[in-house]
Amino acid sequence: MADDNKRRLQPVERRTFLRYGLIGSVSAGLGGFALSALGFLWPRPGDELTGEVPIGPAAEIAAEIDADRAPYRVPEGGLSIVRWDPGNAAAERNYGPDHAFDGGVGLMALFTQACPHLGCAVPWCQSSQWFECPCHGSRYNRYGEWTGGPAPRGLDRYASFIEDGLFVVDFGNLITGPARTANALEQSPEGPSCVDA
Numbered sequence: 001m002a003d004d005n006k007r008r009l010q011p012v013e014r015r016t017f018l019r020y021g022l023i024g025s026v027s028a029g030l031g032g033f034a035l036s037a038l039g040f041l042w043p044r045p046g047d048e049l050t051g052e053v054p055i056g057p058a059a060e061i062a063a064e065i066d067a068d069r070a071p072y073r074v075p076e077g078g079l080s081i082v083r084w085d086p087g088n089a090a091a092e093r094n095y096g097p098d099h100a101f102d103g104g105v106g107l108m109a110l111f112t113q114a115c116p117h118l119g120c121a122v123p124w125c126q127s128s129q130w131f132e133c134p135c136h137g138s139r140y141n142r143y144g145e146w147t148g149g150p151a152p153r154g155l156d157r158y159a160s161f162i163e164d165g166l167f168v169v170d171f172g173n174l175i176t177g178p179a180r181t182a183n184a185l186e187q188s189p190e191g192p193s194c195v196d197a
């Protein structure tokens with residue numbers, strides 16, 4: 001009879017179930033560990049850029065940032081270029097030595113490809129005018145200064161300068177982000193946040 005030929009499904013023994021469950025969780029854990037280790041070894045944006053790289057005319061980059069009310073992106077370098085104000089005494093003291101300014105044009109090259117918390121890319125939020133990390137909710141103002149969340153500091157950035165009108169980023173000099181207490185910009189969010197707190 002057809003029913004006799006059907007393979008009977010046997011209930012899985014509790015001990016067998018527990019054994020396979022344990023093997024599954026250990027394998028998943030090891031797999032996750034291997035993937036994160038590979039992530040560290042895998043080339044990231046910016047890894048292929050070395051030395052001093054001219055990005056473009058500083059005045060044009062600044063004008064584009066103003067027009068878009070958004071950072072000028074350099075994806076191959078993992079960069080978000082923002083304007084900063086050399087006329088702000090605290091900003092000049094904190095950032096003047098390592099970040100480009102020429103007359104009224106100040107630019108800084110924030111490394112937004114890796115959040116200082118656990119390394120997620122940190123996109124720009126147009127409505128709040130802040131950088132907001134989608135992974136655990138760290139936030140940074142337009143200068144990349146920490147404003148909230150679990151990150152231990154502000155966004156890292158590359159040293160930069162302006163030469164012959166060109167904005168140049170020094171990919172050989174990655175600067176650790178400013179301490180949590182740095183708040184030269186004193187910028188409140190300018191609209192709704194893009195990520196949950």
Ligand code: FES
Pocket residue numbers: 115116117118119120133134135136137138149150151
């Ligand atoms: S990786 Fe950005 S907040 Fe955790």
